[in-house]
Amino acid sequence: MKDQIVITNIQRFSLHDGPGIRTTVFCKGCSLRCPWCANPENLEAQPEKYVKDGKPGVYGRYLSCDELYGEIMKDEIFYRQQGKGAGLESLPGGVTWSGGEALLQADRLEPLFRRLKEAGVHQCVETCLFVPADRLALAMEYIDLFYVDVKILDRQRCGDILHGNLDRYLANVQTLFEEGKSVVFRVPVIGGYTDDDENIGRIIELIRQYPPLKVELIKEHNLGQSKYISLGKTPPDLHTVTDAFMDCMKNEVEMDTGTAAEVCRV
Numbered sequence: 001m002k003d004q005i006v007i008t009n010i011q012r013f014s015l016h017d018g019p020g021i022r023t024t025v026f027c028k029g030c031s032l033r034c035p036w037c038a039n040p041e042n043l044e045a046q047p048e049k050y051v052k053d054g055k056p057g058v059y060g061r062y063l064s065c066d067e068l069y070g071e072i073m074k075d076e077i078f079y080r081q082q083g084k085g086a087g088l089e090s091l092p093g094g095v096t097w098s099g100g101e102a103l104l105q106a107d108r109l110e111p112l113f114r115r116l117k118e119a120g121v122h123q124c125v126e127t128c129l130f131v132p133a134d135r136l137a138l139a140m141e142y143i144d145l146f147y148v149d150v151k152i153l154d155r156q157r158c159g160d161i162l163h164g165n166l167d168r169y170l171a172n173v174q175t176l177f178e179e180g181k182s183v184v185f186r187v188p189v190i191g192g193y194t195d196d197d198e199n200i201g202r203i204i205e206l207i208r209q210y211p212p213l214k215v216e217l218i219k220e221h222n223l224g225q226s227k228y229i230s231l232g233k234t235p236p237d238l239h240t241v242t243d244a245f246m247d248c249m250k251n252e253v254e255m256d257t258g259t260a261a262e263v264c265r266v
């Protein structure tokens with residue numbers, strides 16, 4: 001299993017995981033523990049058993065690079081369609097690496113990243129960026145567009161709540177921008193976790209320092225409830241922020257940073 005990739009799902013015809021029509025691959029394993037995580041089945045790095053409606057199953061399976069490449073290229077026709085808009089909208093469809101944290105498997109994914117690049121397939125990654133620098137370096141050669149989460153930017157709270165090392169994250173953000181990579185920031189706006197004035201101020205500072213192509217403000221709901229229950233875990237009980245708050249935050253980000261922001265409701 002050493003060279004095999006652990007995934008939970010391949011979602012085809014996805015319209016919300018990057019430009020155009022995309023095939024999204026959900027990789028298993030994440031170093032963070034965001035209290036609002038909508039994909040609890042992707043946290044552990046190994047396949048794990050669950051019980052849903054009295055029926056047992058397993059989240060996750062191992063695939064070789066060849067097998068995964070074959071699955072991805074079934075949708076090749078969509079990767080050739082050029083977008084019709086401007087900016088990000090002009091890009092073609094392609095593959096989006098999601099999770100969990102796909103970059104934790106970058107050493108095993110690297111041959112696949114390379115093969116897809118050689119085939120001319122556009123690649124995005126959705127990442128929390130709390131990953132070792134060498135894994136990021138492997139991916140940077142091949143990934144065209146990085147969707148980077150921006151969550152809790154206070155060092156102590158980041159460690160206590162997310163179990164993440166903020167210094168590692170900030171160093172990786174700096175690397176991406178120094179290398180001139182295309183980045184979209186994604187901010188999950190979660191009541192009681194990321195929506196306080198101090199955190200929003202820090203987010204605005206980060207955007208000013210590292211201007212991305214765009215900022216997406218994600219209004220989260222209590223997603224993934226049934227998956228938590230199937231794993232014998234208690235689902236999170238989140239305080240959802242209002243639409244008015246989201247609009248207000250969008251205006252604040254745009255006025256204070258000059259970067260376009262979009263409110264996304266998932």
Ligand code: SF4
Pocket residue numbers: 030031032033034036037038039042043099100101128
């Ligand atoms: S980074 Fe994403 S996958 Fe990992 S715990 Fe947070 S929300 Fe879940």
